[in-house]
Amino acid sequence: MLTNDELAKWDRENFMHPSTNLGQFARGEGSQRIITGGDGVHITDRDGNRLLDGFAGLYCVNVGYGRTEIADAIARQAHELAYYHAYAGHGSEASITLAKMVMDRAPDHMARVYFGLGGSDANETNVKLIWYYNNIRGLPRKKKIISRWRGYHGSGLMTGSLTGLELFHKKFDLPLAQVIHTEAPYYFRRKDAELSEEDFSAHCAAELEKLIQREGADTIAAFIGEPVLGTGGIVPPPKGYWDAIQQVLTRHDILLVADEVVTGFGRLGSMFGSAHYGLKPDLITIAKGLTSAYAPLSGSIVGQRMWDVLMQGTDEYGVLGHGWTYSAHPIGAAAGIANLNLIDSLGLVENAGTVGAYLQKQMKNAIGDHANVGEVRGEGMLCAAELVKDRDSRSFFDPSEGIGGKVVAAMLRRGVIARAMPQGDIVGLAPPLCLTTAEADTIVGVTAESLREVCG
Ligand code: PMP
Numbered sequence: 201m202l203t204n205d206e207l208a209k210w211d212r213e214n215f216m217h218p219s220t221n222l223g224q225f226a227r228g229e230g231s232q233r234i235i236t237g238g239d240g241v242h243i244t245d246r247d248g249n250r251l252l253d254g255f256a257g258l259y260c261v262n263v264g265y266g267r268t269e270i271a272d273a274i275a276r277q278a279h280e281l282a283y284y285h286a287y288a289g290h291g292s293e294a295s296i297t298l299a300k301m302v303m304d305r306a307p308d309h310m311a312r313v314y315f316g317l318g319g320s321d322a323n324e325t326n327v328k329l330i331w332y333y334n335n336i337r338g339l340p341r342k343k344k345i346i347s348r349w350r351g352y353h354g355s356g357l358m359t360g361s362l363t364g365l366e367l368f369h370k371k372f373d374l375p376l377a378q379v380i381h382t383e384a385p386y387y388f389r390r391k392d393a394e395l396s397e398e399d400f401s402a403h404c405a406a407e408l409e410k411l412i413q414r415e416g417a418d419t420i421a422a423f424i425g426e427p428v429l430g431t432g433g434i435v436p437p438p439k440g441y442w443d444a445i446q447q448v449l450t451r452h453d454i455l456l457v458a459d460e461v462v463t464g465f466g467r468l469g470s471m472f473g474s475a476h477y478g479l480k481p482d483l484i485t486i487a488k489g490l491t492s493a494y495a496p497l498s499g500s501i502v503g504q505r506m507w508d509v510l511m512q513g514t515d516e517y518g519v520l521g522h523g524w525t526y527s528a529h530p531i532g533a534a535a536g537i538a539n540l541n542l543i544d545s546l547g548l549v550e551n552a553g554t555v556g557a558y559l560q561k562q563m564k565n566a567i568g569d570h571a572n573v574g575e576v577r578g579e580g581m582l583c584a585a586e587l588v589k590d591r592d593s594r595s596f597f598d599p600s601e602g603i604g605g606k607v608v609a610a611m612l613r614r615g616v617i618a619r620a621m622p623q624g625d626i627v628g629l630a631p632p633l634c635l636t637t638a639e640a641d642t643i644v645g646v647t648a649e650s651l652r653e654v655c656g
Contacts (some may be wrong), residue, residue, distance in 0.1 A: 204246050207234060214291040218355075238265025241627030241632050241639055243617075251612070252631075254643050255619045259430065259582075259630035260488035263542050264517045267304045270494045270538040277534035286315070286474055287527040288519075293405035294533035300412050301540050302486070302499060305471050310478065311507035314500045315528035319461035320486035322498035323424070326457050326483045327358050328522055330458040333455075333506050336513040340426065343378055346408070346417060346423045346454075350384040350432025351442045353424060353459055353485075362424055365432065365622055380415065384429060387438040388586060391504050393594070397438040405444035409441040409451075413596030417452035422482075424457040427473025433621050434584035434628050436577060442477045454507070455482040461498070465489035466543055468580035469553025476579075482506050546632040559629070566648040572603075580634050585647065587625035587655070597625050603654065634649045 204212075212228055224230035234246040241264055244250050256262060263270070281292055295315065302313045314329075316322045327345060334342045345362060346351065353362035360368045361375035364384065369375055383404050389401050412420055423445070429435040449456055458481035463473030467489060470476035474484060482505060487498035502510065514520050526532075543549060560578045567573050567585060574588035587603055589595045597603045604625030608618045609626075619628040629643060 204234070207246070208232060210235060234401050240264045240266065242636055246430045250615065252616045252639060252642060252646075253610075254617050254629045254631050256630055257493055258488070259467070260485065260493035262466065262489045262633045263487055263492040263539055263546070263548065264632040264634045267492075267494070267538075267542060269542055269582065270492070270535050273494060273538035274531055275536045277531050281530055283530060285523075285525060287523050291528065294331070294530045294537060295528035298503040298533040298540075299528075301537060302490070302501065305465075305540070306484065306501050307472065307474055307480070309504050310323045310484065310501045311504045312502050313486075314502065315533070316487075316498040316500070316524055317526050317529070318354075318498050318533075319459075319485060320356045320359045320523065321354045322461070322485045322487055322500050323359040323362060323457075323459065324356055325500045325522065326357075326485060327362075327422075327518045327533065328423070329483065329500065329502065329506065329510065330455055332520075332522075333509050333514055334421050336509050336516070340452075341419050342421045342422045346411065346420060347379060347381055348384045348425055348429070348432075349381050350380075350386065350429055350435075351425060351428075351459075352429075352431035367622060378413065382411050384431065384432060385437050385441045385503050386429070386435050388435070388577070388594075397636045398440045398642070401438045401441040401444045402437075404441060405448050408445060409649075410489050412448070412452050412454070417454070420452065420454050422455040422457055423449055424459055426459045426461075427463045427477050428478060430462040430630075431621065432581075433624055433626050434578060434587070434630070436579040436582075437477060442479050446480065457481060457483040459485040461485050461487040462489075462630070465540070466549035466552050466580075467582060467630070469549065469556060470580075471549055477502070488541070491532055492534040492542075494539060495529070495532040496526075497529065497536055497537040543633070545617070546634060551635070552581040552633040555635050555637055555640055556583070558637050559583050559631075559643065562640060563647065564646045566644045570651060572651070578629075581631055581635065583629040584621065585627045585651075587627070587651075599625075606654045607647075607650050610653045611646050614646045614650060616646040618643075618647070 237244045243253050299313050317555045347362040349364040351364040353359045361379040364381045385404050387400050458479050464486040468476045482503040484501040491497045560583050564576045568576050572587050574586045576585050591599045604620040610622040611618050621628045
């Protein structure tokens with residue numbers, strides 16, 4: 201067996217890590233952690249640390265680590281049929297069963313699910329289907345996609361464009377011309393301090409409508425958004441936001457894509473964020489919680505009105521020219537079935553609602569009055585504390601101080617993983633949905649101590 205030092209050296213010398221400062225890592229600076237195991241809400245590393253994973257990996261290990269039911273299902277599938285493609289009507293018992301389970305859980309007006317590998321490729325699929333749809337309808341100019349600043353929709357060329365975070369655009373020649381961004385529904389950071397939540401939602405809808413009118417509704421195909429902004433800061437929508445936005449979209453014949461990569465399969469305490477907030481999307485993006493990340497699998501759930509046109513298109517033009525080798529991979533599908541069964545049998549959607557609410561309440565009690573906490577917010581098993589320099593004026597720390605990162609690092613030293621969300625000093629939490637109240641107490645205690653260590 202390799203020693204820790206050997207493994208660390210191989211890592212620094214060979215592995216180009218995602219979302220990592222490449223030079224620092226190669227020079228042996230910056231963080232490096234080699235994970236060896238997981239059990240429930242905890243992971244262990246090669247240095248012998250046992251850490252409470254308050255971010256469920258990348259908000260994806262929803263059922264927690266070490267679930268033998270899923271591991272066994274994967275092993276059984278690998279022995280029986282590790283792979284066959286899904287082109288030209290091929291399938292496996294696992295992929296067909298999972299499709300049925302997804303559609304049984306999806307909102308009523310959804311018609312079919314197309315399987316991919318990860319959230320990014322599922323959103324690429326969505327954009328292609330949207331363009332195909334408008335071409336079939338004889339609207340070849342209606343192609344632009346509106347996304348929100350601070351939205352996160354992936355790292356590909358199109359999906360990195362949809363993502364509304366500067367880091368994902370800068371030096372990559374993104375966003376692509378077909379993508380435009382509108383205001384983030386970020387009530388805490390609204391410019392006018394006097395605006396009520398409802399008025400702020402109306403303002404976001406009015407901004408959207410202005411953008412549509414400026415560009416021409418005949419050029420706008422779709423609007424994409426996460427029911428709760430995730431990577432952009434864990435920001436639940438202000439009151440009335442989705443109603444107001446949907447009214448604008450309907451007026452201008454614009455499709456709605458609900459990116460439920462984070463919110464799908466229970467994280468908000470509802471099976472889907474769309475049901476939670478009364479959205480009627482034309483497409484729903486799913487990934488992460490579909491398999492709890494035990495194997496890579498994603499999906500695009502297609503609504504009836506798009507499905508009808510897609511069928512018309514292939515009747516006229518033949519086979520849909522869109523497929524991945526690994527679409528509906530049987531091992532991913534087997535993991536998905538076992539995962540969804542566990543979510544049901546353990547009541548994890550309900551647990552996300554109740555323990556998530558407890559986590560948020562206790563967090564507010566513990567740090568809500570701290571001079572440097574502007575807001576504690578969340579929904580279901582998503583919780584964030586936004587740090588500010590001054591509460592009254594809602595002024596922010598200089599980003600170069602990295603206060604959010606320092607609090608998260610202090611939490612890690614105490615054995616709890618949180619995430620410093622990009623663009624702001626925001627401590628993000630998205631634990632596995634099986635979190636207990638005792639584990640929630642640990643997270644809250646560690647957050648409070650770490651905050652005091654960094655901010656006093
Ligand atoms: N959409 C959302 C809302 C996400 O949070 C993510 C990943 N964090 C993605 C899409 C992209 O998924 P992936 O990283 O699996 O490509």
